[in-house]
Amino acid sequence: MATVTTAPPRTPSAPSVLVLGAALATVGLWASAFVGIRAAGQDFSAGALSLARLLIGSVALGAFVAIRREPLPPRADLPRLILCGVLWFGIYNVALNEAERHVDAGTAAMLVNVGPVLIAVLAGVLLKEGFPRMLLIGCAVAFAGAVLIGIATSDGGLAASAGAALCLVAAITYAGGVVAQKPLLGRSSPLAITWLACVIGAICCVPFTPQLVQESADAGGEAIGWTIYLGLFPTAIAFTLWAYALTHTTAGRMGATTYLVPPLATLMGWAYFGETPPGLALAGRALCLTGAALARRGR
Structure with a gap:
């Protein structure tokens, strides 16, 4: 009599609940970063705050890399790793802090979260994923929302308009960083990639060392506390959790989870600073979220 055998059930690379949990934790920590940056930015300039945050994150992540004895990425991945570190950890942080x-x-969170739409566009060009019709419609709607937010913030003069423009710079560098990071995670651990990218970002910000030294001497305890928080939680922990989740899913799906950041950041900003954005900015945010959702359907 023949023996019938059945193949064992396929085990996913990581439990979906862990991936979802990592993504949601990242969203919450990144939303809090928008509030922390405004709080710490009262005593620290954009470049000095970026350098301090990245140094703290690099030291914390480096300690874990040493304890776990994480292997370094292959040398062939160095150019892409440098690109990720310069764009996402270096330029992104400085642009966002100044914005x-x-x-x-x-408003900053909403403008930066045009990034997921840009990720879809870059994936279409660089990864040959094409440009579905719904993707193009979503990009147009999200861009219209960004324009509305820029108009709403222009009531504050050229400075506010410049802030909106810097947020879009942050969105572009964020998208480029994600596209550069995704292939790296197939060959190296999320912890190692995050640590090295953070170190590269810190190196980019070394020219701001004199400002950091000077401003640290005059900074208040609240600003210093927020800076330490930014380095440990939204940087070291959140970026590692992001990389872990991105390892087990697509960039498009991960980008979609960051659409929760703007409403959370708005709520936190209202609770901490009493910030109430203009009605036109709220309409722009709605358009950005709608466009991003449409673009996600196009993937």
Whole structure:
């Protein structure tokens, strides 16, 4: 009599609940970062705050890398790793920090979260994923929302408009960083990639060392506390959790989870600073979220 055998059930690379939990934790920590940046930015300039945050994150992540004896990525991945570190950890942080000196936390979060739409566009060009019709419609709607937010914040003069423009710079560098990071995670651990990218970002910000030294001497305890928080939680922990979740899903799906950041940042900004954005900015946010959702359906 023949023996019938059945193949064992396929085990997913990681439990979906862990991936979802990592993504949601990242969203919450990144939303809090928009509030923390505005709070710490009262005593620290954009470049000095970026350098301090990245140094703290690099030290914390480096300690875990040493304890776990994480292997380094292959040398062939160095160019892409440098690109990720320069764009997402270096330029992104400085641009966002300066932007939040001119616009509220919720508006900054919304403009930066045009990034997921840009990720879809870059994936279409660089990864040959094409440009579905719904993707193009979503990009147009989200861009219209960004324009509305820029108009709403222009009531504050050129400074507010410059803040909106810097948020879009942050969105572009964020998208480029994600696209550069995704292939790296197939060959190296999320912890190692995050640590090295953070170190590269810190190196980019070394020219701001004199400002950091000078401003640290005059900074208040609240600003210093927020800076330490930014380095440990939204940087070291959140970026590692993001990389872990991105390892087990697509960039498009991960980008979609960040649509929760703007409303959370708005709520946190209202609770901490009493920030109430203009009605036109709220309409722009709705358009950005709608466009991003449409673009996600196009993937």
